[in-house]
């Protein structure tokens with residue numbers, strides 16, 4: 671059974687339907703990626719899962735329970751946490767205080783300050799610095815660390831590689847091996863197709879609000895992905 675399941679989801683901004691009949695399935699222990707161009711609806715879909723979108727219809731189930739109408743704080747306490755696009759840190763607070771924000775979810779588990787510092791040793795060295803004074807890569811580590819401090823069952827990551835140098839992206843993605851080994855299931859939103867296919871067990875491509883292609887990375891050709899990503903030609907096998 672899926673841990674997280676989205677079926678026939680529509681999400682609206684006013685009259686505009688930004689997500690159209692979208693679906694996804696995430697099994698326990700799995701990493702899936704959602705790829706797609708700017709404006710495809712990826713962030714809107716993630717926001718809908720955590721209860722941050724406006725009007726929506728369809729089904730969102732987590733661990734067998736309908737969470738489609740639950741408020742964000744209850745969804746977080748149930749174990750779904752987002753690493754938001756743009757990191758959204760408290761720039762004037764220290765690294766450590768930003769990480770401690772994750773305790774608000776009141777979920778016990780393996781992810782403590784010590785565990786986050788073991789995952790990202792540089793953050794331990796910078797723990798008393800303000801988050802606003804860090805580099806982009808270091809801030810992304812704080813954002814991921816803060817999400818881990820909630821001890822999530824599902825981690826939703828919105829474009830964590832955006833604006834970062836390839837070496838930093840590689841360093842951050844390597845940490846996901848430890849994160850998934852701790853039992854966390856992961857949904858990655860990525861514009862970086864190569865990175866998404868390398869990190870995920872299963873990939874969905876979104877185009878104009880709907881899923882235009884899906885499959886295991888090894889089963890998808892470059893031509894199919896390009897067609898599904900840009901809306902050119904025949905994408906579906």
Ligand SMILES: Nc1ncnc2c1ncn2[C@@H]1O[C@H](COP(=O)(O)OP(=O)(O)OP(=O)(O)O)[C@@H](O)[C@H]1O
Pocket residue numbers: 683686688706707708709710711712713714715
């Ligand atoms: N607050 C909003 N009000 C109205 N329309 C919005 C709003 N946020 C997003 N949209 C529109 O909804 C559509 C989907 O946007 P969304 O941000 O979900 O796409 P995305 O795939 O995450 O793209 P990006 O990579 O740029 O974040 C786009 O057409 C966008 O312009």
